Amino acid sequence: MSATSVSPQALAINGGSPVRATFLPYGRQSIEECDIEAVVAVLRSDWLTTGPKVAEFEEAFAARVGAAEAVSFTSGTAALHGAAFAAGLKPGDEAVTTPMTFAATANCVLYQGATPVFADVCWDTLNLDPGQLAGRISSRTRAILPVDFGGHPADLVAILEMARARGLIVIEDACHALGAEYRGRKVGSTADMTVFSFHPVKHITTGEGGMVTTNDVRTAETLRRFRSQGISTDARQRQSTGQWFYEMVLLGYNYRLPDIACVLGLEQLKRLDGNLARRREIAAEYTAAFRELPGVVVPAVRPEVNPAWHLYAIRLDFEKLAADRSQIFRALRAENIGVNVHYIPVHWHPYYRERFGYRGGEFPVAEGAYERLISLPMFHAMTGQDIKDVIAAVTKVLSTYSR
Ligand SMILES: *Cc1c(COP(=O)(O)O)cnc(C)c1O
Numbered sequence: 001m002s003a004t005s006v007s008p009q010a011l012a013i014n015g016g017s018p019v020r021a022t023f024l025p026y027g028r029q030s031i032e033e034c035d036i037e038a039v040v041a042v043l044r045s046d047w048l049t050t051g052p053k054v055a056e057f058e059e060a061f062a063a064r065v066g067a068a069e070a071v072s073f074t075s076g077t078a079a080l081h082g083a084a085f086a087a088g089l090k091p092g093d094e095a096v097t098t099p100m101t102f103a104a105t106a107n108c109v110l111y112q113g114a115t116p117v118f119a120d121v122c123w124d125t126l127n128l129d130p131g132q133l134a135g136r137i138s139s140r141t142r143a144i145l146p147v148d149f150g151g152h153p154a155d156l157v158a159i160l161e162m163a164r165a166r167g168l169i170v171i172e173d174a175c176h177a178l179g180a181e182y183r184g185r186k187v188g189s190t191a192d193m194t195v196f197s198f199h200p201v202k203h204i205t206t207g208e209g210g211m212v213t214t215n216d217v218r219t220a221e222t223l224r225r226f227r228s229q230g231i232s233t234d235a236r237q238r239q240s241t242g243q244w245f246y247e248m249v250l251l252g253y254n255y256r257l258p259d260i261a262c263v264l265g266l267e268q269l270k271r272l273d274g275n276l277a278r279r280r281e282i283a284a285e286y287t288a289a290f291r292e293l294p295g296v297v298v299p300a301v302r303p304e305v306n307p308a309w310h311l312y313a314i315r316l317d318f319e320k321l322a323a324d325r326s327q328i329f330r331a332l333r334a335e336n337i338g339v340n341v342h343y344i345p346v347h348w349h350p351y352y353r354e355r356f357g358y359r360g361g362e363f364p365v366a367e368g369a370y371e372r373l374i375s376l377p378m379f380h381a382m383t384g385q386d387i388k389d390v391i392a393a394v395t396k397v398l399s400t401y402s403r
Contacts, residue, residue, distance in 0.1 A: 011400055013334035019393040025338040027201030030381040035267045042263045049258040050234050057262035060269055065188025067213035069220035072257040073227055076175045076197025079210030080108035082255065083193040086222045087143045087169040089114040096136045097145035098128045099345035100366045105147055105173045106346045114142070118347055120363040124300035125149060129365070130158035143169045148177035148187060150299060151308035156182055156190050171195065176310035178203040179276040183304045188213040201379070203275055203308060204268035206261035227255035275380035279309040282378060282387055286312055289391040295320040295398045311342055315372040323401040329374060335393040340375040
């Protein structure tokens with residue numbers, strides 16, 4: 001085929017011109033001048049690590065999500081580890097979680113020597129299905145770890161009811177859901193512990209960073225000790241009281257988020273509402289454009305939630321498409337649209353297969369959804385043109401492959 005015979009609507013993967021000239025990532029941070037100035041001011045100050053900005057960030061964060069306490073960590077994964085420790089997970093225990101998540105949600109159970117047990121998800125939200133949960137709870141279960149997939153809150157009322165009846169602890173992995181609301185309550189205020197991440201693709205960033213929120217003061221104290229070597233006071237407290245004495249009371253780690261990162265978090269938190277509003281606008285534009293597009297199922301939103309839209313994950317309807325997911329994925333990438341897939345079900349990873357003997361087929365809803373999922377670009381700094389490009393590319397690719 002000669003170059004001149006390629007029509008402008010031809011897919012880039014077939015030699016046509018891409019919808020846009022530059023690659024649009026699926027997620028990215030936004031850093032403004034005020035962020036940079038705040039970090040530089042900390043670099044010039046006396047405290048690079050555990051100084052005044054840690055408590056300031058934690059207090060502002062707790063207030064924003066409506067929790068009594070917030071404890072910062074060096075990553076969302078470290079925060080999950082802290083929560084698994086504070087829940088008392090130990091060898092012989094089990095914790096029930098969803099396979100439709102990033103591996104860290106289940107890995108934190110393994111860090112404590114306990115066993116993650118999966119339960120399948122609801123078809124509409126891809127969140128832990130309370131109907132599947134009961135059958136996965138045993139006499140060894142100590143905790144339940146729901147994930148707010150894509151930023152759509154999990155069904156906490158049903159999950160908490162089941163947990164309360166059996167004396168289980170609920171750790172909500174809300175790494176996708178900062179700013180989301182569920183039945184009029186903010187995510188972060190309801191579960192026994194709620195975990196957030198400040199990785200650059202999330203709603204606010206500290207480079208790497210994480211947080212656990214809780215309404216229980218003693219849980220917060222355990223989390224603070226766990227993140228700092230299990231020691232009962234921090235260096236700044238000792239300096240201010242003029243004392244040298246400290247005791248190690250539990251086996252902790254160094255998971256302390258430094259002042260340099262916390263001040264960035266403080267600045268970013270001021271823009272959270274704006275970021276959320278933008279993500280909700282983008283989601284509304286996508287849904288309006290794709291609701292009627294053959295071959296696409298748009299993400300469900302239950303009436304009792306206001307999602308935070310970390311992801312906008314469409315599902316392909318193969319009855320209406322003459323291509324598989326990998327072909328459509330590659331075609332969208334060729335149009336310079338940075339699509340992604342969230343998630344390979346955790347039990348399908350080689351580590352989980354080899355250690356626990358999963359063969360596939362155990363969680364049909366999660367597995368079936370996985371084969372169809374494609375995450376579209378979704379971040380608060382997207383421009384109007386970026387959104388138009390995504391809509392144009394998805395429409396172009398899916399109409400070409402529609403049957
Ligand atoms: C991002 C994320 C994490 C881990 O956070 P890090 O800060 O990258 O360690 C855990 N769970 C889910 C669902 C996430 O999306």
